[in-house]
Amino acid sequence: MGIGLLGIESLDRAEIEAYLTRAKAFQSHGGSDFKKLDTLRGKMLVNLFFENSTRTRTSFEIAAKRLGADTISIASSGSSVSKGESLVDTLNTLAAMRPHAIVMRHAASGAPHFLARHLDTPIINAGDGMHEHPTQALLDALTILDHKPALEGLRVAIIGDIIHSRVARSNVHLLSKFGVNVVLCGPAPMLPVHLAKLAEGVTLTHDIREAIDGADVIMMLRVQLERQHETPFPPGDYFRFYGLRPEHLKLTRPDTIVMHPGPINRGREISSEVADSQHSVILNQVENGVAVRMAVLEKVMGA
Amino acid sequence: MSRLCIKNGRVMDPASGHDAVADIVVENGRIVAIGPNLDAAGAEIFDATGAIVAPGFIDMHVHLREPGFEHSETIETGGRAAAAGGFTSVCCMPNTSPVNDSAVVTTYIIERARRFSPVNVFPIGAITKGSNGEELAAIGAMKQAGIVAISDDGRPVMNARVMRRAMESAKAFNIPVINHCEDLHLSAGGDMHEGFESTRLGLRGIPACSEDVMVARDILLAEVTGARYHVAHISARHSVEMVRFAKMKGLSVTTEVCPHHFTLADSDIQPFDSNYKMKPPLRSCFDVEAVTEGLANGAIEVIATDHAPHPGSEKMQEFERCPFGITGLETAIGLSLEQLVHTGRVSLMRMIEMFTVNPDRVLTLGKGRLTVGGEADITIFDTDRTWTFDLNKSQSKSRNSPFHGREFRGGQRAAIVAGKIVWSAS
Numbered sequence: 001m002g003i004g005l006l007g008i009e010s011l012d013r014a015e016i017e018a019y020l021t022r023a024k025a026f027q028s029h030g031g032s033d034f035k036k037l038d039t040l041r042g043k044m045l046v047n048l049f050f051e052n053s054t055r056t057r058t059s060f061e062i063a064a065k066r067l068g069a070d071t072i073s074i075a076s077s078g079s080s081v082s083k084g085e086s087l088v089d090t091l092n093t094l095a096a097m098r099p100h101a102i103v104m105r106h107a108a109s110g111a112p113h114f115l116a117r118h119l120d121t122p123i124i125n126a127g128d129g130m131h132e133h134p135t136q137a138l139l140d141a142l143t144i145l146d147h148k149p150a151l152e153g154l155r156v157a158i159i160g161d162i163i164h165s166r167v168a169r170s171n172v173h174l175l176s177k178f179g180v181n182v183v184l185c186g187p188a189p190m191l192p193v194h195l196a197k198l199a200e201g202v203t204l205t206h207d208i209r210e211a212i213d214g215a216d217v218i219m220m221l222r223v224q225l226e227r228q229h230e231t232p233f234p235p236g237d238y239f240r241f242y243g244l245r246p247e248h249l250k251l252t253r254p255d256t257i258v259m260h261p262g263p264i265n266r267g268r269e270i271s272s273e274v275a276d277s278q279h280s281v282i283l284n285q286v287e288n289g290v291a292v293r294m295a296v297l298e299k300v301m302g303a
Numbered sequence: 304m305s306r307l308c309i310k311n312g313r314v315m316d317p318a319s320g321h322d323a324v325a326d327i328v329v330e331n332g333r334i335v336a337i338g339p340n341l342d343a344a345g346a347e348i349f350d351a352t353g354a355i356v357a358p359g360f361i362d363m364h365v366h367l368r369e370p371g372f373e374h375s376e377t378i379e380t381g382g383r384a385a386a387a388g389g390f391t392s393v394c395c396m397p398n399t400s401p402v403n404d405s406a407v408v409t410t411y412i413i414e415r416a417r418r419f420s421p422v423n424v425f426p427i428g429a430i431t432k433g434s435n436g437e438e439l440a441a442i443g444a445m446k447q448a449g450i451v452a453i454s455d456d457g458r459p460v461m462n463a464r465v466m467r468r469a470m471e472s473a474k475a476f477n478i479p480v481i482n483h484c485e486d487l488h489l490s491a492g493g494d495m496h497e498g499f500e501s502t503r504l505g506l507r508g509i510p511a512c513s514e515d516v517m518v519a520r521d522i523l524l525a526e527v528t529g530a531r532y533h534v535a536h537i538s539a540r541h542s543v544e545m546v547r548f549a550k551m552k553g554l555s556v557t558t559e560v561c562p563h564h565f566t567l568a569d570s571d572i573q574p575f576d577s578n579y580k581m582k583p584p585l586r587s588c589f590d591v592e593a594v595t596e597g598l599a600n601g602a603i604e605v606i607a608t609d610h611a612p613h614p615g616s617e618k619m620q621e622f623e624r625c626p627f628g629i630t631g632l633e634t635a636i637g638l639s640l641e642q643l644v645h646t647g648r649v650s651l652m653r654m655i656e657m658f659t660v661n662p663d664r665v666l667t668l669g670k671g672r673l674t675v676g677g678e679a680d681i682t683i684f685d686t687d688r689t690w691t692f693d694l695n696k697s698q699s700k701s702r703n704s705p706f707h708g709r710e711f712r713g714g715q716r717a718a719i720v721a722g723k724i725v726w727s728a729s
Contacts, residue, residue: 009503088619108621109505110575129623131505169505194502229492 004101004122005296006113007132008173016138016174022295023142026066027288040069043100043301047073048091049126050106055262055286056126056135060103063293069100069301087111088118095121100301104128109166122300130164130227136261137170139292141178143285144217147257151178157211159185159242160221160269163192164228167261168221176200185211186221186242189232208242212252218279219259220244220270238268245271249279257281306330307722308343312351312683316358316673317656327356329679332722337675349724351683354716355651358673359391359680360658362632363666364456364481364535364559364607367393367424370411371400376612376700378412381632382420384610384699386726388632389715391680392423392670393610396456397434404429404440406448413449421725422718423680425451425668427481430469434458439469446476451666454481456535457582461487463520470530479531479557479665482521484542485582489513494623496584500569506622509584511539518542522549525556533665534558536609538583540593547602557665559605560594562631562638567591567705577618577625578705581611599648604661606654608635612701630704634692636684637711644686645712651686658682679722686713 008016028034045064049057057073064071074094085093087106094102101122104112109129116123127133141151148154156175162168162184175182176199184195185205196204205211212218223238244258258270258279266272275282307329314325314337326341327334367381376384378395385393395412397403403412409426416424428450429440434457442453453473459482460466466482473480490513495501497508518534522545525532534546537558549556563581568588572579579585597603611628618625639658643649649657659682663671670680694707717727 086616086619087621106621108623111621114575114621129505130507163502166505169503192497192502192508194499197499198503 004116004300005124005134006116007125008134008137008170009132013177016141016177019138019292019295019299020142020145022298023138023288023291026291026294034066036066036068038068039298040064040067040301043069045069045071045297045301046094046099046102047071048094048102048104049073050076051127053105053126055289056105059286059289060126060293063290063297066290067294067297069297087115091115091119095119101297124296124300127166129166131166132170133166134170135289135292135296136167137174138296139285139288140171140219140259140261141174142288142292143259143281144257146284146288147255147281148216151175151180153179154216155181155183155214156217156219157183157185157215158219158221159208159211159244161190161223162186162195162221163190164224165221169198171219172199172202176202183211183215187233208244208248209251212248215252215256217257217259218244218252221261222263222265222269243267243269243271244274246273249274249277259285262286305722306346307349307724308341308346309349309351309356309681309683310343312354312356314356314673315652315655317652318358318660318672321673322652327673327681329722332679334673334675334677334679337673349683349717354683354685357655357682357684358659358671359718359720360389360636360682361392361662361668361670362390362608362610362635363394363605363662365393365395365610365632366398366612366628367395368612369399369415370408375614377419378415378424379419380698380700381610381612382416382422382424383726384630384632384697385422386718387698387715388634389636389682389684389718390422390632391682391718391720392425392668394425394427394451394666396427396454397429398457402429402434403427403445404432404434406441406444409445409448409450422720423670425449425666427452427454427456429453430455430460430480431465436460436462436465439465439472442472443476446478450478451668452479452481452533454483454535456481456483459483459485459487459517463524466521467524467528470524470528470532474528474530479533481533481535482517483535484514484517484521486513486516489516494580495572496569496586498569498587500572504574509582511541511586511590514539514583515541515545518545522546522554522556525549525554526552531555536561536564536583536607537594537597537603538564538586538590540590543593543597543602547597550602557605558603559607560598560603561607561609562635562642563629563705565591565595565598565642566638573705575622576705577620577622578629578703580622580625580627581609581629582627595642595648598643598657604657605665606635606639606657607662608632612699613703614701618703628703630697630699630701632699633697634704634706634709637692637714638706640686640713641711679719681719682715683717683719684713684715688713690714
């Protein structure tokens with residue numbers, strides 16, 4: 001089995017810190033005058049996206065190119081997956097072309113973990129179903145550290161459709177390892193009680209005001225309609241009870257930051273005023289995505 | 304005249320309470336004598352010294368996949384796997400293609416079994432046509448053709464009125480109704496037990512209450528109709544409590560548990576390995592304890608495997624795409640000894656009872672006892688020999704088991720059907 005990056009849960013604090021330190025070094029490469037590095041020259045990365053993605057796929061591609069690697073991106077609709085090929089066969093076919101790593105996004109939880117057991121090529125998880133999205137959690141941590149001196153002791157509220165969110169799970173695992181108090185908030189059907197045991201320092205609430213009270217960081221999540229088999233909460237009531245609006249920001253501190261993994265749905269989970277406010281660091285997150293993915297690719301493919 | 308003498312084993316027969324070292328002499332498929340130091344002149348000798356000699360084990364819940372899914376299993380390969388697991392009789396569920404909802408299909412299965420299966424095969428007929436849960440199947444005609452129970456296993460009867468009518472009909476034809484208890488609205492989309500583990504892994508949950516609410520409904524209907532009602536593969540602790548309550552009320556309610564449900568909890572799942580995916584799912588450690596306790600206190604009286612073969616091509620997929628079910632025939636005795644007898648939770652005699660006379664009491668097959676003059680279906684097993692389960696040597700056509708490489712203390716030695724040794728450990 002190749003050493004890739006499947007999730008945050010199994011990483012220890014030192015491994016996470018190593019990624020963040022490298023990513024910080026790569027942040028300065030974001031300017032328009034940067035020079036392409038040759039760290040990964042002659043290496044090939046396959047980007048395999050079975051689910052739609054704009055920012056994750058693009059930023060993996062940019063990260064690979066900045067490190068000098070060759071990249072190939074495949075979307076499931078344009079591949080033999082749509083001809084009925086099984087996932088294992090698709091991956092075996094790609095692996096036979098000897099890429100140095102495969103970045104993979106899939107709608108099924110555990111799909112990359114299942115493949116990693118049968119493949120030698122390192123796999124980087126770019127989001128598996130409702131399970132993990134490790135590079136998102138790393139870029140979120142990097143973004144928080146751009147605005148706060150340390151993670152320890154912070155209070156982070158994650159609000160929205162938690163049950164369906166891989167971003168929430170990866171963030172909970174990461175933040176908890178650094179002693180962050182994480183408050184998860186959402187409508188009851190999207191907030192199963194078992195989440196409280198996911199990691200140390202996690203609490204649950206159904207009240208958005210309680211969640212943001214004293215929060216250093218507010219992370220808003222999109223309602224993942226594509227993963228819901230039912231309507232667990234009346235859509236008309238969602239913004240009223242769980243949408244982040246300007247009046248909420250009055251309850252927070254001036255230095256509270258508002259994050260969102262994107263894509264944002266203005267008027268559903270976040271109001272336009274908040275998304276565009278001084279508190280919002282949403283575009284900063286996108287920018288950090290490239291730096292974090294450079295750090296991950298360097299670690300996985302660089303050896 | 305064929306003659307077989309099983310020498311010097313510890314003969315244990317729960318129905319009569321017999322428990323002593325003895326020989327058993329079999330002639331022309333029937334037991335002619337049970338006792339110490341019998342004359343074995345001219346007989347083939349099976350040396351059972353140090354082993355347990357018991358009535359032939361019955362697995363009242365298997366999927367043989369024939370007709371229709373012969374790439375997964377056939378009556379022949381499933382029958383061989385049963386024999387290799389120490390079983391002499393199996394009851395096969397009707398979710399074949401076509402569904403066993405008519406006397407024609409029942410007769411086909413019985414004929415195929417007579418020709419190809421080394422063990423006795425008793426078909427279970429569908430409750431409803433096509434197991435669609437709407438219109439009752441030809442229960443009477445199937446009974447005449449040889450079914451021993453009705454069940455829409457895998458496709459629970461969601462309509463309570465249909466279930467009531469099925470129970471009334473089954474009572475009239477004197478066969479039990481077996482239900483796979485799962486409220487499909489509560490379990491919709493689920494891949495594993497709903498709890499901490501499913502939340503952690505980001506998999507959709509099958510809540511225990513999806514089993515409980517249907518067990519509750521069915522027990523109430525069993526009281527209304529007076530039918531003999533059997534809960535298939537019980538897994539949830541409240542369901543066990545309710546079955547115990549129904550028994551206390553004197554209702555004809557029985558239940559079975561699968562070895563994997565008293566062996567593994569959801570926390571034992573190898574993440575995203577589909578060999579741990581079945582219905583009902585592996586539940587919490589509290590449920591594992593509850594079904595084990597249910598076996599010990601009598602709430603649960605039968606051990607059945609729910610042997611559900613699936614080919615590798617179907618199991619080698621994303622977890623949520625894989626079909627439900629694992630094979631179980633060849634690991635049932637080993638797991639029962641490991642989890643129940645060696646731990647002291649259940650006596651050896653009681654374990655044998657749950658594989659023999661108890662399933663016979665549910666189904667009235669006329670099996671599960673060692674009696675002079677009776678048919679010589681005999682299971683021989685030992686309780687201390689160490690062996691390792693090698694999936695690659697399984698007699699089943701499929702390889703979907705989480706127990707590959709597991710080391711057992713004690714297991715099957717031989718299966719004898721109508722006086723013939725159909726399988727023995729090499």
